[in-house]
Amino acid sequence: MTTIAYQGEIRFSRFLDAAGQPVAELPDWAAQADTLVEYYRQMTLARQFDTKAIALQRTGQLGTYPSLLGSEAIDIPTASLMREEDVLIPYYRNHAMQVIRGSEWRDVLLYWGGDERGSANPAQRQDLPNCVPIATQCLHACGVAAAFRIRNEKRVAVTLCGDGATSKGDFLEALNVAGAGNCRW
Template identity: 70%
Template sequence: MTQIYQGEIQLHRFLDEQGTPVAELPDWARQPEILQNYYRNMVLARQLDTKIIALQRTGQMGTYPSMLGAEAIDAVSGGLMKPEDVLVPYYRNHSLQIIRGAEILDVLNYWGGDERGNASSGYGEDFPNAVPIATQSLHATGVATAFKIRGEKRVAVSFCGDGATSKGDFLEALNLAGAWQLPVVFFVNNNQWAISIPRRIQCGAETLAQKGLGAGIRCEQIDGNDVIAIHEAMEGALKHARDGKGATLIEAISYRLSDHTTADDATRYRHNDELKAAWQKEPVKRLQNYLVANGWWDEVQEQAWLSEVQQIIQAQVDRYLEMDTQPVESIFDYLYADLPKALQEQRTSAVIKGMTGGPHHES
């Protein structure tokens, strides 16, 4: 018998749960600038998250999926992706979308039930949120195929959660990316919970990263609460793709510190002890500890930034609360490039109904 294949998965971590280095740090992490930038974006993400949930609880926002615990992933990805790369997000990348150029108002509009939240030019060519699980993984392969056909040194970066790795779309995307050596990064935020289903019954494999082995692509596991580990993995994956060497699957171990969405109640299925333990590993405090220990952040900076962030967020929330509602005909006007004749009567009927509040039967 001949062994023809052997695979292994490495776990990468640089900072322990208290923010103390446990491995030799890369040079960039010995300087404050990049890490301070990550930290500022993570604090903004957490403050915004709190604000949006408050809006939801007071009836001013739709159902919203919190990003609590995912701040490091978005901050680092946003810092490393180039503007010309394309983000293909799942529905928990609000902070990353903002770092890449969307306004906070866009995020508020999207979750506030307004399609204009996907429309702003700040998104560039990035995809809108994908609510159907893992479907976006395939879009990333299509975007990457376009880059490859045109010979562009750009990368498609797709995000999903641990639950999504059970879906055919995800596995089909990995398979294609391997077969065609596509410039794409698949980033799995393994936050341990797919609504009420814990990671251990989502999949029988030791890691989710090893799903990349079956597709013949690069794959690794990292501590998703450690900005340095995320940075090293993402930078490597982007370079690998940009150099024409193909795809990478990154599994980041994090924890969903929130409910699945504002419509969920995680106390029905999750022990409080587990949540408490997870808070000891969370990414914002961990990075703060590292920055403070190096003298790169202090209480004065913290308070100044918190105050600035509050003002930034409040200004956007004020705009959001003052938004006019779209005219009803907008539901027709973007369905096709040009409104088909067959829909013109329905459109007219909707406009009349919108004006009169009367019935909308056709002539």
């Protein structure tokens, strides 16, 4: 029996300590006050939309609606840093990302109100529609990324998932597919 020891390293970056005091210089993309103010504005808008949508859902004026509470802090900068040719493979809480990528907030309301036209916004470029089943978007992203690799395109497939997705087979299968993607096609 052979035992293989992992000799890897997990890198850790931190810019603020627990009290909010700076401990390192901000990266170039965040060093501009305009950028951070715009991210904060978009996060505040997303949070306000979320509050209103939850109220609509609880009063029966909107169908099923998954809150984006807490995810806007990663969704806004991630979508803002994506290039136009990149592809977003959203999961059901990525409303803010879809809006940054060209959808309108009314499209979000249409979709969660049961109207599929809310996911067919032409401004979304080649972005995929919402993925409601948990973790399946991870495999979709692997397929899109594989197509980019086969075509030798310098594009990125972006997806996110919540911590609940990490216990699903789809997530684990996506890790395997992504790892196998290092081989030559």
